[in-house]
Amino acid sequence: MEKLVNSGSRRVAVTGYGAICSLGHGVDAIWDGIMNYRIGYRKHCFDDPNIHARYFGFIDDFGRESMRPFSKNISKMLPLFAKYSLVATHEAIQMAFGDVSLDECVSPFDRGVILGTGWGGLDTANSNNNEYREHGISTSFATVMSMCNAATASITMNWNFRGIQNSPVAACATGTIAIGEAYEAIKSGRAKVMIAGGSESLKEQFNVWSVDVIQALSKEQEDPRRACCPFSKGRCGFVLSEGAAVLCLEDYDFALARGANILGEVTGYANYSDAYDMTAPAEDMQARVRVIREVCSQAALKPEQIDYVNLHGTSTPLNDVNETNSIKMALGDAAYGIPMSSTKSYTGHLIGAAGSLEAVFCLKAMAEGIVPATLHLDAADPACDLNYVPHEHLRGQTLNNVLNLSFGFGGANAGIMIRKVN
Numbered sequence: 001m002e003k004l005v006n007s008g009s010r011r012v013a014v015t016g017y018g019a020i021c022s023l024g025h026g027v028d029a030i031w032d033g034i035m036n037y038r039i040g041y042r043k044h045c046f047d048d049p050n051i052h053a054r055y056f057g058f059i060d061d062f063g064r065e066s067m068r069p070f071s072k073n074i075s076k077m078l079p080l081f082a083k084y085s086l087v088a089t090h091e092a093i094q095m096a097f098g099d100v101s102l103d104e105c106v107s108p109f110d111r112g113v114i115l116g117t118g119w120g121g122l123d124t125a126n127s128n129n130n131e132y133r134e135h136g137i138s139t140s141f142a143t144v145m146s147m148c149n150a151a152t153a154s155i156t157m158n159w160n161f162r163g164i165q166n167s168p169v170a171a172c173a174t175g176t177i178a179i180g181e182a183y184e185a186i187k188s189g190r191a192k193v194m195i196a197g198g199s200e201s202l203k204e205q206f207n208v209w210s211v212d213v214i215q216a217l218s219k220e221q222e223d224p225r226r227a228c229c230p231f232s233k234g235r236c237g238f239v240l241s242e243g244a245a246v247l248c249l250e251d252y253d254f255a256l257a258r259g260a261n262i263l264g265e266v267t268g269y270a271n272y273s274d275a276y277d278m279t280a281p282a283e284d285m286q287a288r289v290r291v292i293r294e295v296c297s298q299a300a301l302k303p304e305q306i307d308y309v310n311l312h313g314t315s316t317p318l319n320d321v322n323e324t325n326s327i328k329m330a331l332g333d334a335a336y337g338i339p340m341s342s343t344k345s346y347t348g349h350l351i352g353a354a355g356s357l358e359a360v361f362c363l364k365a366m367a368e369g370i371v372p373a374t375l376h377l378d379a380a381d382p383a384c385d386l387n388y389v390p391h392e393h394l395r396g397q398t399l400n401n402v403l404n405l406s407f408g409f410g411g412a413n414a415g416i417m418i419r420k421v422n
Contacts, residue, residue, distance in 0.1 A: 057241025313342020
């Protein structure tokens with residue numbers, strides 16, 4: 001195997017992806033749901049009357065069969081979010097490498113993992129704590145199950161990735177930051193292959209209550225069209241969902257040399273902070289504006305050369321207006337001519353996995369020439385006046401450059417640009 005040598009800035013290819021969420025197991029199933037205007041969230045009532053949210057994007061059909069490809073010695077000590085990450089990574093590696101042995105292609109020390117999360121194993125930590133308080137004993141794996149890097153570690157062990165390892169925790173911007181940092185690692189010559197993305201599962205009662213009590217979750221009680229309706233006048237909070245999504249990134253020349261199918265090229269990444277508030281976006285919008293402009297600068301694109309924007313689009317009163325105004329400030333008049341949409345209207349909000357799942361949607365949109373519509377946008381907020389592609393997908397589109405934006409609690413703002421490889 002050729003030893004990795006740092007020779008300056010390198011191009012970065014995407015050669016595989018994988019995902020699981022409430023819309024389906026696997027990218028094709030999820031994308032099919034979007035193409036057929038299905039939603040993955042549904043009504044779920046907790047026993048706790050203090051939890052007022054009613055709509056969630058939980059995965060109901062995940063069991064032992066889903067974990068069959070993985071070592072029992074690893075999976076028995078993993079929290080649910082980490083198990084989801086293994087499923088998504090398995091799909092991505094199969095897509096990128098097929099039946100070819102990874103060790104025959106690339107040294108274990110030249111392949112790494114950056115897999116982030118928002119809350120990590122907090123569900124399992126609370127459940128194990130409840131068990132300990134009630135019975136005076138819990139699982140001996142309790143410490144491991146609570147680790148935010150449990151997913152990253154499990155991927156490295158399952159596929160013998162001995163290179164760069166990191167586990168970013170940046171709320172709703174996590175998945176995009178993970179991809180961006182993996183892109184930087186390959187671009188700088190520190191890795192040849194990276195698995196990058198995010199995973200999340202948060203459905204233990206106390207944890208759901210803690211998000212609901214700050215008025216972040218959708219307040220709609222009966223109508224799914226109003227539960228998640230980004231940029232609409234009637235929006236009232238986000239739908240909490242779970243799942244995982246990862247990309248397989250490679251040194252472009254390395255991918256070409258081994259005959260890989262290149263799905264796209266990451267051409268820009270930026271990450272700036274609001275330094276303003278734990279939950280509200282900064283009123284001056286400068287971090288978001290800088291993210292958009294810096295990504296465009298790295299990709300050497302003018303605003304009018306952006307063919308589609310996958311928006312953060314949470315369906316919250318504050319974010320949707322702030323995001324709209326940030327885009328207009330960053331891109332000027334060109335913003336009005338760019339189709340953009342929120343695919344959270346189908347999936348709900350996967351928090352740490354949101355950005356990476358939406359990066360997968362960007363790749364699917366480019367490959368099929370389809371801009372996915374924003375669902376449930378029956379009456380737009382007058383302050384949200386861009387082209388959000390309401391109701392119907394745009395087909396027959398030429399999408400050469402696609403921007404993916406993610407903004408999170410704690411003032412985390414990130415974006416990546418993906419280019420179609422012709």
